[in-house]
Amino acid sequence: MSSPIRVLLADDHTLVRRGVRLILDGEPDLTVVAEAGDGAEAVALARAGEVDLAVLDVAMPRMTGLQAARELSQRLPALRILILTMYDNEQYFFEALRAGACGYVLKSVADRDLVDACRAAMRDEPFIYPGAERALVRSYLDRLHRGDGLPARAITEREEEILKLVAEGHSSKEIGELLFISVKTVERHRANLLHKLGMRDRLELTRYAIRSGLVEP
DSSP states (O other), rough: OOEEEEEHHHHOOOHHHHHHHHHHHHHHHHEEEEEEEEEEHHHHHHHHHSSSSSEEEESSSSSSSHHHHHHHHHHOTTTTEEEEESSOOOHHHHHHHTTTEEEEEEEEGGHHHHHHHHHHHHTTTTTTTHHHHHHHHHHHHHHHHHHSSSSOOOSSSHHHHHHHHHHHOHHHOHHHHTTTTTHHHHHHHHHHHHHHTTTOOHHHHHHHHTTTSSSOO
């Protein structure tokens, strides 16, 4: 009998992690070997231990699940990644694929879909929650008819990191220390964000970050 799939579970809500762990540990071929409360901790745990699959929430402190997925897919290409989210959102779905995830599971139906998604991920097969396929294909075809491509990123990955930390209330000095860049570089990225997004101040950036799922309200 083969060894169980070793799962890293990342979500900033302890109760959610507990519930998801019960679902996964109840299966003979799945076992949660590590838990993280934010994306940065998830990256560190995945790099430090032997993990086959990372299940990442989208909205977490310090580093989102999508940011963590991007870093993990670059550093650990053999690691399979699933995004677990409360957001039934087409943009997040495409961002998850760009970030290297092979599946997108809604928390509202995790008890129904998550186990199948984990097994599909380990077979290197994509998983889309049931009911999403038709809407996604229709949306994609509509964009093609309009001459559009896939949804474009409004900001760069570095700007997204800065935006998240600004919205969490960190000062430019703190952001510089967290990202190992100068305060001047932080301020330049912040000015670029305000200009690109047509916004005036931290409050508007924070509202945008909440709407984008980078931070929770």
